Amino acid sequence: xxxSILAGAAGVTAATVSAGLVxxxxxxxxxxxxxxxxxxxxIVEEQFVRIGGIEQWIGIxxxxxxxxxxxxxxxxxxxxxxxxxxxxxAWEREFTIVQWDQRGAGKTLGRNGKAGCGPLSxxxxxxxxxxxxxxxxxxxxxxxxxxxxxxxxxxxxAPLARRRPDLFAAYVATDFGVDGRNEVLSYEVxxxxxxxxxxxxxxxxxxAIGADPSRWDLRAWQRKQRWILRTDPRMREVGxxxxxxxxxxxPGYSLRDIRDLQAGMTYSAEQLFAEYMRHDARxxxxxxxLPFFLFQGDDDVFTATAPAQEFFAEVQAPHKxxxxxxxxxxxxxxxxxxxxxxxxxxxxxxxxxxERGSRRTVVESLAAVESGVCIRLDDGxxxxxxxxxxxxxxxxxxxxxSPFHAQARGTEAMAPPPESIAIRSIAGxxxxxxxxxxxxxxx
Numbered sequence: 001x002x003x004s005i006l007a008g009a010a011g012v013t014a015a016t017v018s019a020g021l022v023x024x025x026x027x028x029x030x031x032x033x034x035x036x037x038x039x040x041x042x043i044v045e046e047q048f049v050r051i052g053g054i055e056q057w058i059g060i061x062x063x064x065x066x067x068x069x070x071x072x073x074x075x076x077x078x079x080x081x082x083x084x085x086x087x088x089x090a091w092e093r094e095f096t097i098v099q100w101d102q103r104g105a106g107k108t109l110g111r112n113g114k115a116g117c118g119p120l121s122x123x124x125x126x127x128x129x130x131x132x133x134x135x136x137x138x139x140x141x142x143x144x145x146x147x148x149x150x151x152x153x154x155x156x157x158a159p160l161a162r163r164r165p166d167l168f169a170a171y172v173a174t175d176f177g178v179d180g181r182n183e184v185l186s187y188e189v190x191x192x193x194x195x196x197x198x199x200x201x202x203x204x205x206x207x208a209i210g211a212d213p214s215r216w217d218l219r220a221w222q223r224k225q226r227w228i229l230r231t232d233p234r235m236r237e238v239g240x241x242x243x244x245x246x247x248x249x250x251p252g253y254s255l256r257d258i259r260d261l262q263a264g265m266t267y268s269a270e271q272l273f274a275e276y277m278r279h280d281a282r283x284x285x286x287x288x289x290l291p292f293f294l295f296q297g298d299d300d301v302f303t304a305t306a307p308a309q310e311f312f313a314e315v316q317a318p319h320k321x322x323x324x325x326x327x328x329x330x331x332x333x334x335x336x337x338x339x340x341x342x343x344x345x346x347x348x349x350x351x352x353x354x355e356r357g358s359r360r361t362v363v364e365s366l367a368a369v370e371s372g373v374c375i376r377l378d379d380g381x382x383x384x385x386x387x388x389x390x391x392x393x394x395x396x397x398x399x400x401x402s403p404f405h406a407q408a409r410g411t412e413a414m415a416p417p418p419e420s421i422a423i424r425s426i427a428g429x430x431x432x433x434x435x436x437x438x439x440x441x442x443x
Contacts, residue, residue, distance in 0.1 A: 062096030075151025078268025297328030
């Protein structure tokens, strides 16, 4: 999925980079300044580690190496997420982010070449991922390790979490594709959009490959993916503002790295396409022996939202939570990184750290803050104002008028009336340092 999008972007960048090396160096320096970490407890490393018999690239960043670690499994296939580090910079306050260029991808491909990486299979990538997780735990101990898998990364992440739940405190899935139904749905939606737009060429190309994914070869599938990118408003903007800029300005990427990035996506797609098309997330069952979280964009065409919700309903786990990322399609973690980070802080961190205590005590302390508070409810609403009363299992919240709302209306700001809220419905709050904090798990 991501590979077919990035391949087009990377193909354009070769000419763009050659014509704008000065701009690129300046942009890289600017991004690097924004990524600087000054904390004495920080960890910023990148190295090649011997995994699965070859040298594989691993990068680690975080403001406090004692924080829980987040092992990121990228999608593609073969499309590293390390280029999205600027979008994840805020996450590094609460997590140590571990990026890994998988076998056949990015800097790992550049170090070993195709002959050194192949042949590829998802089983081999799972075996590598187990070694990466074991190395990470040993390197960052005693920090707990959370697994975050995006898009095709879940074809590695789900079996990894099932087979070695002892390695992880939780499994977080996003851009989750369930089975071949995703391909059917994305084909239908894209064909409808092309017809509505009167795009005769697009209609001809999609009708030519047919509606049956089992009959597609790699070229046909990539053609369908490209038409999704052209017809989906969200993804068109993602291609321009996120993917292209990330490839061009990533501080750790040389021109050779960009070539390796493109080569890795092409190579990985050729090696893994047939296996991907046979994928069915239910084949290994729907039980996980660790907390399971699924954060999905509410309008994802590449990995359809509805099948992901249906799969989540079938999951059995010690604890599970689902969150829709608002106004997001594919790449929800990077296009809506602030909300995604909130979900990580308010849903995942409490389960990882095991913090327990009195929710009412925390609420009472918030009520004593004269300058006001910002809270988030389980339904996703973020409220600013003051807690004016706490009684029993409820509180009275007095809203503050919104200056933006008043300016838009051209009238004096009008705040909603005070609201009675159940304490159990509060997911978290912003602390004095401006960080989202979850209320304790239980009284």
